Amino acid sequence: MADEDLSMNEDQLLDNLDEANGEHEAELMNRLTNEQRLQIIEFYYQNQCSVRNVFRALRPIYGLHNRPSEQTINAIVTKFRTQFTLLDIKPTTRMRTVRTEENVSESVAEDREMSIRRRSQQLGLCYSTTWKILRKDLGVKPYKIQLVQELKPNDLPQRRIFSEWALEKLAENPLFYRQILFSDEAHFWLNGYVNKQNCRIWGEEQPEAVQELPMHPEKCTVWCGLYAGGIIGPYFFKDAVGRNVTVNGDRYRSMLTNFLLPKMEELNLVDMWFQQDGATCHTARDSMAILRENFGEQFISRNGPVSWPPRSCDLTPLDYFLWGYVKSKVYRNKPATIPALEDNISEEIRAIPAEMLEKVAQNWTFRMDHLRRSRGQHLNEIIFKK
Known part of the structure; x- marks a missing residue:
C-alpha cells in the first residue's frame, strides 16, 4: 500500500x-x-x-x-x-443590443399607452431589452385601464345627497352598515367557446373539424342579498318548468315573497334596511308595495323613502366585490352545462368567509366618505388606492 x-x-x-x-x-x-x-x-x-x-x-x-x-x-x-497569424486573437463576443434608457424614456413620455412589442419595434430594440429598461431601469409598471359607469350631470348631486344621508346614519350609529341588506342580479354566461389559437388537431390530413356555436349562448340570472353577516342566496330565476329566464316584475316579486322574506325570518334579520337599484322590475308599483309592507320606510330605492342614485354600481358591494369575485372562480373547471355552472356559483358563494364580508361592508362606509368629499364624482381615491 x-x-x-x-x-x-x-x-x-x-x-x-x-x-x-x-x-x-x-x-x-x-x-x-x-x-x-x-x-x-x-x-x-x-x-x-x-x-x-x-x-x-x-x-x-x-x-x-x-x-x-x-x-x-x-x-x-x-x-x-x-x-495563419502571430497575433493574439481575442475571443469574439456576441454583439449586444445597446440599452438606451433615454430613448425609451422619451418614448414613454410621448405615448404611455403603447405596447412593449410596438415600442421595441419602433426603437429597434428586442422585446426583452425594452421590458428590462421599462421595469428595472426606469421603474415603471403596467397598469390596466379602469372601467367606470358614465355619470350624467344630474347624477352628481343625487350621489352627494345619498352620501350625506349615509354618513348621518353612521354618525348616529357607527355599525349602521351592518343593518343594510344590499341586493342585485347578475348574468352568468356559460363559458362554452373554443379558443382556436390554443386548439390544435394533429394529423396527416385536414380533419375538417368544426364546432357549432349558438347565436345566443346559455346563461343564468342570479340574485343575491349581501350584508355584513352573510349572503342570502344565490337565487336562480327559472320558469314553471325549470328553464332559466331573465328577471321581470312578476318573477322579482315572487323572489321577494317566496325566497327573500322567508330567509330573513329564518335568519332572524330584524330592523334591516333593504337596498335595490332602479331597475324597472324593482320599482314597479306592486314591487314597491311589497317592500313598503315589509320594510316600512327602511328601504333604499329609486322612488323609495331613501333615493338610490342612478348609475351608482360603485356604491353597492355586489357590484364592486361579489360578482367580480365569484366570476373569477366559477369558470376555473370550465363548466359545460348550466347546472354545473349553478353548482359552482352556489359553492363559491357559500365559501366566502364572514370576515371578508365584514370588510366589504366596512369598505362601503369609506366609499360614502370619499363620495361626499368628491361631491358625487367617481371614487378615484379608492379605484386607484391613493
Whole structure:
C-alpha cells in the first residue's frame, strides 16, 4: 500500500509540474512581441524547420537563460501553421443590443399607452431589452385601464345627497352598515367557446373539424342579498318548468315573497334596511308595495323613502366585490352545462368567509366618505388606492 501511495503522489506531482510548466510557457509566449515571434518563424524556416536549431540560434540574441524554450517556439510555430497569424486573437463576443434608457424614456413620455412589442419595434430594440429598461431601469409598471359607469350631470348631486344621508346614519350609529341588506342580479354566461389559437388537431390530413356555436349562448340570472353577516342566496330565476329566464316584475316579486322574506325570518334579520337599484322590475308599483309592507320606510330605492342614485354600481358591494369575485372562480373547471355552472356559483358563494364580508361592508362606509368629499364624482381615491 505504501508503494502504491508513493506512486500516486509521484504521478500527482508530475501532473502539477506539467500544468505549471504549461502556464509558464503560455506566460512567456504572451510576453514576446509580434516582431520577436516573426523572428522565430524566420529562423524556423532558415534552419530546416527544426525547433532545436531555432532554440540554438536564439542563444546569441537572448542569452543562455532568457531565450524562449523549445515548447514556446513549438507553440508559436503551431499557431502560425494552424491559425495563419502571430497575433493574439481575442475571443469574439456576441454583439449586444445597446440599452438606451433615454430613448425609451422619451418614448414613454410621448405615448404611455403603447405596447412593449410596438415600442421595441419602433426603437429597434428586442422585446426583452425594452421590458428590462421599462421595469428595472426606469421603474415603471403596467397598469390596466379602469372601467367606470358614465355619470350624467344630474347624477352628481343625487350621489352627494345619498352620501350625506349615509354618513348621518353612521354618525348616529357607527355599525349602521351592518343593518343594510344590499341586493342585485347578475348574468352568468356559460363559458362554452373554443379558443382556436390554443386548439390544435394533429394529423396527416385536414380533419375538417368544426364546432357549432349558438347565436345566443346559455346563461343564468342570479340574485343575491349581501350584508355584513352573510349572503342570502344565490337565487336562480327559472320558469314553471325549470328553464332559466331573465328577471321581470312578476318573477322579482315572487323572489321577494317566496325566497327573500322567508330567509330573513329564518335568519332572524330584524330592523334591516333593504337596498335595490332602479331597475324597472324593482320599482314597479306592486314591487314597491311589497317592500313598503315589509320594510316600512327602511328601504333604499329609486322612488323609495331613501333615493338610490342612478348609475351608482360603485356604491353597492355586489357590484364592486361579489360578482367580480365569484366570476373569477366559477369558470376555473370550465363548466359545460348550466347546472354545473349553478353548482359552482352556489359553492363559491357559500365559501366566502364572514370576515371578508365584514370588510366589504366596512369598505362601503369609506366609499360614502370619499363620495361626499368628491361631491358625487367617481371614487378615484379608492379605484386607484391613493
